[in-house]
Structures are given as C-alpha cells and as structure tokens.
Amino acid sequence: MDFIQQSSGYLSRIETGIDALLPSADTRPAMIHDAMLYSMKAGGKRLRPTLVLAAAEMAGAGLDALPAAIAIECLHTYSLIHDDMPCVDNSDLRRGRPTSHRKYGEALALLAGDALLTEAFRILGQSYGASPSTGYALVKTLSSAASSAALIGGQVEDVIGEGRAISKSDLDFIHLNKTAALITAALEMGLLHASPAEDDLATIRKAGRAMGLAFQIVDDILDATSDAASMGKTVGRDAELGKNTYVKFYGIEASRRRVQELTDETVGALNRWGARADYLKALALDMAGRVR
C-alpha cells in the first residue's frame, strides 16, 4: 500500500472514530455538542491522530488505538478553539471556516474548548476497560504533554512573548512545548498499545521531538510566505501579533535547512523499527515539504 492510500485509510478511520466516540450532536444540551463537532469535523490534517494510529501499527499493537487517536485530536482541537479566542490570538478563520467564537459566541466557544479537553480524558476513560493499565498510561502521557509545564506552558510563553525580545532558548521552549510535546505524545500513545520497552519509548520520543520542531518551523515558514486561501486560516498573523517565530530569528533559508536536519533526525530514530517505520518516515518527509 502506498503512502497516499495508507494516509487516506487512517483519515477515514479517524472520521469514523469521531462520530463513534464523541456524543452525537443531538445529545443534551445540543448546542454544546454541535459546537464540539463543528470544530472536530472541520477537517484539518489529522496529524496527531494519524501518528497515534501509525505508531501503534508500526509497533504491532494488539489493542485498537482509535480511541487514543480521537482523544488527542479532541485535545488538539480544544487548544485551537481557545487560542483563536479574542483574548488570545483573536482569529476569525480556521480551516477555511469561521472560528468557534465567531460562529457560536465567546461563552460557548470557551465551554466547547473545555468540553473537548474533558472529552479527551472521557474517551480514554471509557475505552480501555479491557486493559486499564494501558488506559492509565495513556492518561499519564496525554495529561503530561497537555499540562501547564508543556503544551499550555508553551502557549503562555508564546502569548506573553508577543512583541517582546526573547532569546533563542526561549523560542526553543515555546516550540518544544507548544507543538513538539503533543506530537511526541501522539507517537508515544501509539506505542503504548503494544506494551513497549523503555528503550522504544525513549527512541520514539526523540523522533517526536524532531518531528514536532520541524512541523512548527514549517508552520512558521508557511505563515510568513503563504496566503489565506491555500492555508484555510488567517495568515501573516505571526508578524502582525509580533510573534516570535523561527523565521523571525533565523530567516527563511536557515529555517528550511533546519527542517531538513530535523527530518533526518526523525528518520534516523524511526530506523529502529526498520521497514515497519516506512509510513512514518514517508510522513516525516511529506511534512517537511508540505505547502499548507
């Protein structure tokens, strides 16, 4: 099966999983469930859930990793809803559609974000009754990556650093936490479905760190060079908000070279799994060359 086919297989499992695992849009109160699904079903690359599914498959998991994949997508989606809000980035457009607060108002967007963050853990809490120790390990990994010292911590430094001079090491802190932490958690959560050895986990974390940093740098490059129509979201916002991006610090060319180095690192770490890692290696290369 080639890369495109395999990607589309994962995507279709993910879309099915969203419908199967989240409360339906008519669950009381319908308004909040409608808002949750509006943001969850807006498409997007589905990178994090794809990483969960692909890592589980690479590791030869005996357990179905779909609930973990949907959980991490809920978590990622909550962070987008809250980041878009007027008091943070004040974005009107996400994935080619009005952001949650533009469509539902601020109060409901706030609550829909809260609900998707909670839903991530509810799905984990409901789906691993047959293997509670796996479920527990998944909660530990996801909650830690999403915490105030990781995902939220990166977001905080990103917001308070806007328009201010920060150091290169501060920029690394932001990228490592705002983006790489959750991408690393996705790969790790996939592996957890196959009772991994500690060495496997350490290696996948290396791959996730490099892949996550590359992804964020590509995002910074695209925000600086692309247009709203092809990105499906407001672009040029980084410069407008005075955000500290990799591009701002190092320029476009050095940023592109860094993406290449990080992609090599990712592939190097994934070689531990030989041919079973072919899909994830192809994904890392694809991400490095993505145009949106």
Place this chain on the structure above:
Amino acid sequence: MDFIQQSSGYLSRIETGIDALLPSADTRPAMIHDAMLYSMKAGGKRLRPTLVLAAAEMAGAGLDALPAAIAIECLHTYSLIHDDMPCVDNSDLRRGRPTSHRKYGEALALLAGDALLTEAFRILGQSYGASPSTGYALVKTLSSAASSAALIGGQVEDVIGEGRAISKSDLDFIHLNKTAALITAALEMGLLHASPAEDDLATIRKAGRAMGLAFQIVDDILDATSDAASMGKTVGRDAELGKNTYVKFYGIEASRRRVQELTDETVGALNRWGARADYLKALALDMAGRVR
C-alpha cells in the same frame, strides 16, 4: 474526634496536598503556575476534596485518596475561573479576592483554567502507579462528571437559560449537572480507593445526588438573601443575570423545605455505612444550615 476537628484535619491535608501535588509557583512559565495557585489557594470550603477524603475513610480505603481530592479541587477551581470570565458571568470577586481574569487578564485566566482542568488528570495520571486500575476508574468517574453531558452541560443550560423562561425539569437538569454531578463524583472517587461493590457505588451516588441538589439550593438561597462581605463573592448576581434558580421557581420557604428533605435522603443513604458515616452525615446537616 468531633466534626470540627475532623473537618480541620481534612482541610489541613488538602492544603498540604495542593502544595505537594501541583507544580510550584516558580515552575516555568512562572506566570501560569502562579495564576493556578492563586485560585487554588484562595481557600473556600474545600467541599469536594473533603468528600473524597471522608468517603475514602468511611469505606476503609487502603490507598491514600489525597491525589483524587486535589484533582477534583483543581477541576472545580477551573470551572469557577472560566465561569467568572467576562463572556460568561463577568464576576469581579471570588472568595473575597479579585477573580483570576481581574488579576491576570483574560488570556492568562483562560489558560489557568485550562491548566487546572488538565492538572486534575495529570495528578490522577501521576499518583496511582501502584494501582493503575484504581487510577483508571478515577479518571473514568471524574471525566464523565466533568463532561459536556454533565458539569459543562449544566453550565451551558444555565448560561443559555439566563433571562428566559425555562421549565422546572430544565432547572433540575441544570442543578443535577452543574452541581450534583461533581459532588456525586467526589463521593464515588473516595469509595473507589476501597474497591467498592456495585451496590455501594449505587448507594453513594444516591447520597451524592441529594447532597448536591441540597447544596445548590442552599447556594441559590444565599445568593438571594446574603451579602458580599459574608459570602466573599459577588451576590445578587443570579437575579441580575436573570438566572433560573430554585428560589425564583419555588420561593425561599419551599426551597428551605426541599433542602431539608434532600438532607434526610442523603443521611438515609449514608446509613448503609452505619457509624462510619457519622462524619459525612454531620457534614450534610452542616451544609443544610450553612450561612456562606
């Protein structure tokens, strides 16, 4: 040991647990950890964590229930921070101090709420390595009570019902979900530390439901009859916001009678545990008579 002594013992364990289990205020980024602790250390009744500890003790738990107690207080505190925000209740005062967004600004209050919600699951995910199946059951119970179909669902109907005519059954939906769900979860989480039988869980859920409804009705009564100085928060907001309260529907006297009935129900359910339930029974009576 009498009721006051036992309460103060729980309170002091809870304060110690907050310091021990949450990241310290100087953890990077310090600003978010400071904001999290500002809201967590504002005092308050500590009802939910006290219920966790007391229920665990009543059931003869072999495992320390303190992490679950702190987790549910993190969850409760996040819900207060977000409810106070300008786009929801727009409250300036909470527990006698400026609300989070008044002190830290909206963006940081939003993120501090997100961080405490996440922290609830991080603490559960970190603390039950010796008994992952208990940890997993705790996640299941807490995430379900906090979800869009429970806590958040109640909050949503409360907000969208403001200033509108709703039915008595809608009011029940709001109270059951906005308040009783988490109080029930607190009691259940305490019991989970003692490998409870399904009958025990069903009985404690009955007690929690009645206790939670009584608590919310007392809150409504106090909002209508008390003053800001003794409550430590903005009062009279319910009427101002056009909130649908028990008092608005049934009046003060009928509300007081209902509190009494519900307290009797709570005590009746707790009798299953005989003298071991003495503390929780005293707490139910105390809550029914509370003045703030």
